[in-house]
Amino acid sequence: MITLYRAHLLWSDSPTGLREVKDGGLLVADDGVIIARGVFDELAVLHSSAVIRDLRPHWILPGLIDLHVHLPQYESVAMDGLELLPWLEAYIFPAEARFADAAVAQRAARRFFGDLLSLGTTTAVVYSTIHQEATDLAFQEAESCGIRAAIGKVMMDRNAPESLREDTETSLKQSEELIQRWHGKAHGRLSYALAPRFAPMCSPELMRGVGQLSEKHEAYIQTHLSENVEELAWVQNLFPDCANYADVYRRHGMLNRRTLLGHGIHLDDSERAMILDAGASIVHCPSSNAFLQSGVMPLRRWLEEGLSIGLGTDVAGGPSLSMWDEMAMACTVSKLRFALLGEANATVNPAEAFHLATLGAAKALSQSHRIGSLEGGMDADFIVVDPRRTDPAERLEDAADRVLSRLIYRADPRMVKATFVRGNQCFVQAS
Numbered sequence: 309m310i311t312l313y314r315a316h317l318l319w320s321d322s323p324t325g326l327r328e329v330k331d332g333g334l335l336v337a338d339d340g341v342i343i344a345r346g347v348f349d350e351l352a353v354l355h356s357s358a359v360i361r362d363l364r365p366h367w368i369l370p371g372l373i374d375l376h377v378h379l380p381q382y383e384s385v386a387m388d389g390l391e392l393l394p395w396l397e398a399y400i401f402p403a404e405a406r407f408a409d410a411a412v413a414q415r416a417a418r419r420f421f422g423d424l425l426s427l428g429t430t431t432a433v434v435y436s437t438i439h440q441e442a443t444d445l446a447f448q449e450a451e452s453c454g455i456r457a458a459i460g461k462v463m464m465d466r467n468a469p470e471s472l473r474e475d476t477e478t479s480l481k482q483s484e485e486l487i488q489r490w491h492g493k494a495h496g497r498l499s500y501a502l503a504p505r506f507a508p509m510c511s512p513e514l515m516r517g518v519g520q521l522s523e524k525h526e527a528y529i530q531t532h533l534s535e536n537v538e539e540l541a542w543v544q545n546l547f548p549d550c551a552n553y554a555d556v557y558r559r560h561g562m563l564n565r566r567t568l569l570g571h572g573i574h575l576d577d578s579e580r581a582m583i584l585d586a587g588a589s590i591v592h593c594p595s596s597n598a599f600l601q602s603g604v605m606p607l608r609r610w611l612e613e614g615l616s617i618g619l620g621t622d623v624a625g626g627p628s629l630s631m632w633d634e635m636a637m638a639c640t641v642s643k644l645r646f647a648l649l650g651e652a653n654a655t656v657n658p659a660e661a662f663h664l665a666t667l668g669a670a671k672a673l674s675q676s677h678r679i680g681s682l683e684g685g686m687d688a689d690f691i692v693v694d695p696r697r698t699d700p701a702e703r704l705e706d707a708a709d710r711v712l713s714r715l716i717y718r719a720d721p722r723m724v725k726a727t728f729v730r731g732n733q734c735f736v737q738a739s
């Protein structure tokens with residue numbers, strides 16, 4: 309069965325290129341692949357046997373992509389008052405230790421993925437805990453709820469609390485078992501993202517093993533880089549032979565085009581050159597960077613240098629699971645760099661933030677042929693939104709840039725009406 313969805317279509321095809329079809333059609337095959345996108349009337353004539361779903365006055369946008377989020381931390385969001393390292397000790401490690409219990413892990417995963425879908429996130433790159441079973445359960449939940457996800461078991465073999473420390477060999481072996489079980493499964497909807505937490509809690513042997521597993525299986529690597537000033541000093545102390553923080557990962561074979569580096573706030577010139585050279589990507593997490601008082605990444609500068617960048621909520625470092633909130637924060641903090649630091653041309657607008665959360669993120673995942681937009685041949689990962697929910701008077705605005713600005717700055721839980729991944733409706737808002 310072929311379905312023709314009728315709505316106002318909005319997507320991004322370049323960093324500043326907001327595109328729309330006002331009375332648009334999105335033609336989706338029953339295998340979940342987009343056949344064509346265009347003017348509704350024209351597609352309706354060409355494909356007269358298609359089942360029509362008229363979604364007007366709602367809009368269709370590509371699904372949002374969260375490149376950095378911690379499943380086990382979701383229930384510990386918004387615990388204010390501490391910086392990164394003491395915050396990990398006070399809230400996060402105790403929460404992650406509870407995932408040794410499979411029942412806890414399963415319930416949390418179900419809630420987490422369900423909430424992501426309800427917010428319009430169709431793809432998430434997710435840290436689990438060190439527990440193999442909890443990670444396996446996270447994959448099972450992602451498989452059954454229909455979301456697209458790259459997930460990885462956290463790896464920590466030193467300087468972590470006793471209850472969350474593993475030996476190097478076990479960490480690598482369990483990760484590889486999970487890769488073999490899940491990487492590329494569900495028609496490529498699920499993939500594996502090796503998750504060495506960050507350099508201070510990973511031995512050189514562990515990091516080398518991660519690099520080798522990534523090469524061998526073409527798996528992603530997700531980790532943290534240059535987030536907090538105290539953390540930087542710790543890394544320098546632990547790795548005196550490395551030139552800087554990024555060099556620690558480079559020397560241990562962890563920088564490649566499938567590497568996603570969370571934060572990257574305090575990077576120097578040579579670190580950015582290394583990242584660019586390796587084809588790795590930076591995940592900008594502005595809410596978390598503000599919440600944990602880590603800093604404000606110079607997004608505009610990093611973009612102008614040609615770095616590949618996407619956005620991440622970094623829950624629970626970030627207090628919201630919503631990519632709408634994350635896009636708003638990316639815009640807001642860029643304005644502050646301009647207003648407070650006098651950084652010329654620092655501001656980032658909603659269209660640019662939207663690009664980072666859709667096609668830009670898809671590029672960081674090397675999946676821009678498949679997700680991030682509404683092109684024919686792509687998987688039908690899209691969301692249906694009601695822009696009237698963002699207007700105090702519930703009027704229907706027609707200008708794409710204004711609608712997008714409102715969706716981002718005034719995101720309302722009721723505005724996402726439905727979420728589709730690979731053509732499958734994974735969430736629908738109860739009316």
Ligand SMILES: [Zn+2]
Pocket residue numbers: 376377378532570622625
């Ligand atoms: Zn994180």
